[in-house]
Amino acid sequence: MASKAHSSRPFLDAGVLSRLSRMAYEVNNPMLGSITGMHRSATRGSSVEFAEYRKYVHGDDPKNIDWQVYARSDRFYIKEFEADTNLRAYIVVDSSGSMNFDSGQGTRFDFARNVASHLAYTLVKQGDAVGLHCCSERETVDLPARQAPSHLHTYFDLLEGMKAEGESTLAEALHGLAERVQRRAVVLVLSDGFIPAPELLSALQHLCFCRHDVSFFHLLDPQELSFDFTRPVRFVDLEGGADLVADPSVMQSTYLDGIHHHLEALKEGCRKFQIDYRQALVNEPFEKALTSYLLGHAGMFGKKGGGRK
Amino acid sequence: MTALSPLFLWLIPLALLPVIIHLLNRLRYQTVQWAAMMFLRSADRDASRRAKIRQWLILAARCLMLLMFLLALARLQSKGGLARFFDSGSNLVIILFDRSASMEQSRGGVSGRERALRLLSQGLSELGPGARVIWMDSVTGELMPLPNGIDLERLPMVQASDTSSDLSGMLRSALQEIARAGVSKAEVWIPTDRQASAWLPDGANPPDWSEWEGMTTQVTLRLLDVAQVQRDPGNRSLQVRGEPQWNGQELALQMRLYRDRADAESVPLQIDFGGLSLREELMVEGQSFTWEQMLPVSENQTQLHAEITLPADSNPADNRIAVSWKNSGAILVSVESGDVEVDRVMSAALLPQPGLREPAPAGSRLDENIDVKVSELSAALSAEEQKWVEEGGILLQVPSVTDLVAVGEDDYGVGIESWEEISGVLSTEQREPLRMDLVRVFEAVDLPESGVSLAELESGTPFLTREVLGEGVVYRLATLPIPDASNLDAGYVLVPMLQRMLLEGGRMGGRFGTHALGDVDLGVIGEWSSMGDPEASPLLNVGRYRAEGGVLALNRKEQEDRRETLSVIELKEWAEPLDLRVFEDRTEVDTELTSRFEYTSLLLLLAFVFLVIESWLLTLNVRRPSKKTSAWSVA
Numbered sequence: 001m002a003s004k005a006h007s008s009r010p011f012l013d014a015g016v017l018s019r020l021s022r023m024a025y026e027v028n029n030p031m032l033g034s035i036t037g038m039h040r041s042a043t044r045g046s047s048v049e050f051a052e053y054r055k056y057v058h059g060d061d062p063k064n065i066d067w068q069v070y071a072r073s074d075r076f077y078i079k080e081f082e083a084d085t086n087l088r089a090y091i092v093v094d095s096s097g098s099m100n101f102d103s104g105q106g107t108r109f110d111f112a113r114n115v116a117s118h119l120a121y122t123l124v125k126q127g128d129a130v131g132l133h134c135c136s137e138r139e140t141v142d143l144p145a146r147q148a149p150s151h152l153h154t155y156f157d158l159l160e161g162m163k164a165e166g167e168s169t170l171a172e173a174l175h176g177l178a179e180r181v182q183r184r185a186v187v188l189v190l191s192d193g194f195i196p197a198p199e200l201l202s203a204l205q206h207l208c209f210c211r212h213d214v215s216f217f218h219l220l221d222p223q224e225l226s227f228d229f230t231r232p233v234r235f236v237d238l239e240g241g242a243d244l245v246a247d248p249s250v251m252q253s254t255y256l257d258g259i260h261h262h263l264e265a266l267k268e269g270c271r272k273f274q275i276d277y278r279q280a281l282v283n284e285p286f287e288k289a290l291t292s293y294l295l296g297h298a299g300m301f302g303k304k305g306g307g308r309k
Numbered sequence: 310m311t312a313l314s315p316l317f318l319w320l321i322p323l324a325l326l327p328v329i330i331h332l333l334n335r336l337r338y339q340t341v342q343w344a345a346m347m348f349l350r351s352a353d354r355d356a357s358r359r360a361k362i363r364q365w366l367i368l369a370a371r372c373l374m375l376l377m378f379l380l381a382l383a384r385l386q387s388k389g390g391l392a393r394f395f396d397s398g399s400n401l402v403i404i405l406f407d408r409s410a411s412m413e414q415s416r417g418g419v420s421g422r423e424r425a426l427r428l429l430s431q432g433l434s435e436l437g438p439g440a441r442v443i444w445m446d447s448v449t450g451e452l453m454p455l456p457n458g459i460d461l462e463r464l465p466m467v468q469a470s471d472t473s474s475d476l477s478g479m480l481r482s483a484l485q486e487i488a489r490a491g492v493s494k495a496e497v498w499i500p501t502d503r504q505a506s507a508w509l510p511d512g513a514n515p516p517d518w519s520e521w522e523g524m525t526t527q528v529t530l531r532l533l534d535v536a537q538v539q540r541d542p543g544n545r546s547l548q549v550r551g552e553p554q555w556n557g558q559e560l561a562l563q564m565r566l567y568r569d570r571a572d573a574e575s576v577p578l579q580i581d582f583g584g585l586s587l588r589e590e591l592m593v594e595g596q597s598f599t600w601e602q603m604l605p606v607s608e609n610q611t612q613l614h615a616e617i618t619l620p621a622d623s624n625p626a627d628n629r630i631a632v633s634w635k636n637s638g639a640i641l642v643s644v645e646s647g648d649v650e651v652d653r654v655m656s657a658a659l660l661p662q663p664g665l666r667e668p669a670p671a672g673s674r675l676d677e678n679i680d681v682k683v684s685e686l687s688a689a690l691s692a693e694e695q696k697w698v699e700e701g702g703i704l705l706q707v708p709s710v711t712d713l714v715a716v717g718e719d720d721y722g723v724g725i726e727s728w729e730e731i732s733g734v735l736s737t738e739q740r741e742p743l744r745m746d747l748v749r750v751f752e753a754v755d756l757p758e759s760g761v762s763l764a765e766l767e768s769g770t771p772f773l774t775r776e777v778l779g780e781g782v783v784y785r786l787a788t789l790p791i792p793d794a795s796n797l798d799a800g801y802v803l804v805p806m807l808q809r810m811l812l813e814g815g816r817m818g819g820r821f822g823t824h825a826l827g828d829v830d831l832g833v834i835g836e837w838s839s840m841g842d843p844e845a846s847p848l849l850n851v852g853r854y855r856a857e858g859g860v861l862a863l864n865r866k867e868q869e870d871r872r873e874t875l876s877v878i879e880l881k882e883w884a885e886p887l888d889l890r891v892f893e894d895r896t897e898v899d900t901e902l903t904s905r906f907e908y909t910s911l912l913l914l915l916a917f918v919f920l921v922i923e924s925w926l927l928t929l930n931v932r933r934p935s936k937k938t939s940a941w942s943v944a
Contacts, residue, residue, distance in 0.1 A: 097344075098345070098346075108344075194345050194346075195347075221344070224344065229341075231338065232335045232337070232338035232339075233341050236340060236341065236342050238343065238344050239346070241346055244346065244349055244353060245335070246349065247335070249364075250360040251349070255352040258352055259345060262348065
């Protein structure tokens with residue numbers, strides 16, 4: 001399945017998939033899955049891992065009574081075990097025009113597509129459900145989460161067919177997703193974050209409020225951070241706004257101050273809402289960013305137990 | 310403001326080159342697809358405001374730097390204004406101020422001296438702060454430092470005087486002071502009416518300034534021309550000429566009146582003498598009018614002090630003269646020639662002169678009021694005669710009859726070859742020459758070589774010599790007024806000659822007479838007081854003064870009455886090889902009292918300052934975002 005799925009996809013790398021196959025994605029919070037999986041469930045189940053004793057109440061199945069405890073204490077106690085379940089992951093890809101920025105290192109949208117595809121493959125492979133949500137002013141794609149391997153075909157097809165254009169509607173899309181997905185899930189946002197920080201943080205906070213495990217991949221180009229132009233430049237807005245002719249030497253310091261404050265605000269906001277904030281430079285291999293995410297996400301805020309040890 | 314290299318001024322538009330390059334660069338922009346436009350717009354709207362100001366400041370600094378450089382190449386110069394603060398100016402300025410009577414000539418109510426003061430005040434106000442100013446006026450001749458900001462018109466040494474001036478001597482003193490001061494740059498300011506007598510006293514040749522040519526100090530003479538372009542047609546001046554003649558009842562003064570006008574008019578004269586004040590009307594004609602002014606002087610009156618005044622005109626300094634005449638009394642004559650005939654002729658020749666005493670009795674002492682003595686010719690004076698002459702006596706020595714030898718080859722004798730025609734004892738009171746051409750000499754002696762020859766025989770030997778000894782004079786005659794020796798006894802030569810000698814002796818016997826301002830040593834006359842204007846001073850003003858020894862009458866020097874002026878070209882020749890520049894009245898034509906200041910150094914300094922400012926502004930723009938970038942990239 002896997003080889004067939006990725007063989008014709010330009011954004012899939014077999015080598016990366018192979019290396020990722022030895023890793024597992026773990027989450028911070030217990031999930032509410034539909035089937036048995038590899039993640040800790042928010043409910044009790046029938047695994048081999050003891051959870052707790054509780055008093056028998058009417059209606060409990062007598063077969064769960066621990067008779068040995070009854071023999072010792074003459075009281076009825078129910079022995080409960082942890083439940084293992086799968087998770088639903090929604091990968092949100094910002095497909096606005098600004099994701100198409102290319103300073104010669106590759107576009108941000110390609111980077112996001114690489115991460116989204118490889119992560120989806122990894123998740124499906126470990127039995128989790130993956131959904132896709134691409135948002136922009138021009139086009140919105142919403143693929144519900146499914147764990148079936150065949151679902152990946154649809155997933156990749158949509159991803160491949162997506163184009164980054166139009167203004168960003170990321171904040172609205174995240175608010176919509178928070179309203180739509182009732183059960184707790186993993187939400188991974190891949191975006192350049194070039195919308196006002198309070199607006200974006202509000203949307204992310206909405207997701208957190210709905211008890212979703214939220215991660216934010218902030219994709220940046222090195223040129224956006226250095227702004228090392230020497231001659232006057234006509235800046236063309238990738239999201240269709242008005243052009244701006246400016247002398248970079250005049251505005252460099254102010255620009256850098258502005259973007260610096262924006263990044264700091266996002267970083268601080270995510271830390272506050274316990275959102276896994278990942279800044280990634282598009283000139284670096286996406287595998288590095290993805291590996292770091294897979295390895296470090298579960299212990300991000302000192303929580304353990306989302307995954308089976 | 311002027312430019313020594315004006316061609317560079319055409320290049321001034323090049324100063325806009327930075328702006329043009331900036332605009333061209335803006336047109337040659339590259340196009341970039343950009344994502345983070347929200348930050349760009351914010352930067353362009355807010356923070357770039359300061360950066361844009363800084364950018365335009367950099368452009369302005371570049372433009373100004375180029376402008377300063379081009380102006381420096383153009384070598385701008387200016388006078389006054391900013392130059393006052395930057396101009397080192399002259400290290401030393403010496404003002405030679407002419408206070409002579411001719412400077413009081415006025416036009417429109419302003420005299421030349423007042424115009425000079427105005428020009429000087431204006432010039433001093435434009436001097437650089439480092440300049441040292443020294444004042445010298447024609448009356449005192451002393452060098453006096455002038456403090457900054459002083460009001461010239463309130464100084465006592467700028468007031469009017471009736472004196473004459475010697476600008477040549479003053480300039481020499483000024484040059485000596487400049488050489489002594491050892492400054493690098495000096496200027497001598499000379500306000501002048503260009504009167505010839507002030508520049509060339511006594512009709513002398515132009516002075517030789519060549520010894521000052523090699524001075525290390527750069528000396529510039531600046532001429533402030535205050536000459537009245539057109540004399541007031543009503544100006545008159547008064548002079549007294551020659552010696553007063555007294556006939557026992559009246560004193561005759563030889564007077565001359567100069568006028569700018571030539572038509573006939575009646576001029577009122579005011580005559581003050583002996584406590585009386587007379588007013589007479591004088592009918593004059595022509596520009597120079599001579600007449601004999603008669604003043605009543607009785608036989609018993611031994612002296613007269615008078616003041617004659619014309620009505621005020623454009624130059625009040627030349628409208629008044631003072632006269633002091635002293636009758637020396639009977640002139641005691643001693644004739645001791647050693648020959649009876651000679652004594653008779655000589656006594657007869659002396660008789661027509663009124664007021665002569667009888668000849669001194671034989672054996673009388675020489676110091677007993679004997680003013681003129683005729684004695685026998687001797688090679689050397691006796692000690693008594695020597696002392697007497699040195700104290701003011703007039704001695705006429707004639708040869709002894711026995712010493713006479715024949716001159717000439719026939720009985721016709723020899724004539725007088727040359728003689729002093731205009732002045733001295735061989736002219737009349739009216740300065741008319743004696744008829745020396747009629748004199749024939751048959752016998753004569755060779756006179757001693759001492760003294761100056763006043764007349765010579767055709768044979769080349771002296772006829773009459775004059776030797777000054779102390780305050781007196783010794784005349785020596787080569788022949789005798791007797792028929793065998795010469796025809797001097799005819800009287801037309803001997804009588805006036807002897808009378809001139811008597812007058813000279815009589816004048817020298819009196820201590821006070823009519824003098825010129827500046828010729829009297831105030832230290833000698835002792836305490837004095839003015840007999841007219843109480844403010845007058847014998848140092849500055851014409852008038853009568855009572856001194857310890859008698860009355861002193863002071864008048865302008867004759868040279869002040871000379872109307873000749875020198876042209877600017879003549880003055881430049883006068884000053885050669887010194888650098889003389891003439892500036893007219895600042896209010897009428899382009900004049901420059903202060904040296905020009907060249908801005909080249911200042912402009913180059915400003916260009917450098919703008920270069921530093923531009924570099925500093927560029928440094929302010931430099932940011933090192935690389936460190937921040939690396940920090941941000943660490944998630």
